Amino acid sequence: DGGITQSPKYLFRKEGQNVTLSCEQNLNHDAMYWYRQDPGQGLRLIYYSQIVNDFQKGDIAEGYSVSREKKESFPLTVTSAQKNPTAFYLCASSIDPGTAVAFFGQGTRLTVV
Amino acid sequence: KQEVTQIPAALSVPEGENLVLNCSFTDSAIYNLQWFRQDPGKGLTSLLLIQSSQREQTSGRLNASLDKSSGRSTLYIAASQPGDSATYLCAVRPPQGGSEKLVFGKGTKLTVNP
Numbered sequence: 001d002g003g004i005t006q007s008p009k010y011l012f013r014k015e016g017q018n019v020t021l022s023c024e025q026n027l028n029h030d031a032m033y034w035y036r037q038d039p040g041q042g043l044r045l046i047y048y049s050q051i052v053n054d055f056q057k058g059d060i061a062e063g064y065s066v067s068r069e070k071k072e073s074f075p076l077t078v079t080s081a082q083k084n085p086t087a088f089y090l091c092a093s094s095i096d097p098g099t100a101v102a103f104f105g106q107g108t109r110l111t112v113v
Numbered sequence: 114k115q116e117v118t119q120i121p122a123a124l125s126v127p128e129g130e131n132l133v134l135n136c137s138f139t140d141s142a143i144y145n146l147q148w149f150r151q152d153p154g155k156g157l158t159s160l161l162l163i164q165s166s167q168r169e170q171t172s173g174r175l176n177a178s179l180d181k182s183s184g185r186s187t188l189y190i191a192a193s194q195p196g197d198s199a200t201y202l203c204a205v206r207p208p209q210g211g212s213e214k215l216v217f218g219k220g221t222k223l224t225v226n227p
Contacts, residue, residue, distance in 0.1 A: 004156075006156075031211070031212060031213075033212065033213060040122070040219060041219055042117065042202065042216075042217035042218050042219045042220070043157075043202075043204075043215075043217040044217075045213060045215070048212075048213040050211070050213075056213070058213065088154075090156055090157065092156075092157075094211075094212050096211075097211030097212060097213065098211045098212070099211075099212065100145055100147050100159070100162050100206065100212055100215075101147070101159070101204075101212045101215060102159055103159075104156035104157040104158070105156050106155055106156045107154065107155065107156050109154070
């Protein structure tokens with residue numbers, strides 16, 4: 001089955017540590033996105049990539065980093081510079097940047113302990 | 114700056130009732146509007162996409178309307194079922210830029226009671 005796989009589903013991080021969230025898609029989509037969702041809030045865009053080896057900052061990129069070495073993969077690293085990383089992280093993809101976002105992963109809940 | 118508001122934040126109805134969820138946006142210059150469903154602790158599932166030139170879209174018991182001039186969209190759910198319980202989000206896309214420019218509302222949490 002085609003889709004987007006995020007792992008892990010739950011992640012715990014100690015303060016000062018970097019952690020990497022995985023996002024893999026087998027839909028052959030060009031564009032991929034990372035969103036952050038806080039309780040009772042809408043989704044906010046962290047980073048997006050329209051093509052391999054290219055990515056752009058979204059609205060809240062500070063404290064995060066990404067890479068896009070393969071079309072299928074768009075990992076997100078939450079660095080120690082992110083002051084409030086506890087949140088629900090969603091990865092998404094679309095066939096191309098101009099198409100409405102069609103597919104979301106199941107999310108990773110990150111908690112700082 | 115585009116802002117999207119969804120009212121009410123939460124709604125509880127008995128099974129079988131018809132209901133309407135509201136979405137309003139401040140800038141009428143949009144490319145399209147999309148309704149999503151989110152189950153607790155899960156990702157988003159796209160329900161309906163309305164292009165700016167369209168007035169409504171239908172899928173099964175769901176009907177979404179768009180009034181660009183007034184900056185409003187509604188999602189109508191007919192004969193609600195307990196399985197419809199979820200959070201419903203709307204998102205608008207501006208004319209410039211692609212999906213990276215989506216602006217989301219905070220959602221309406223719907224509970225359908227058996």
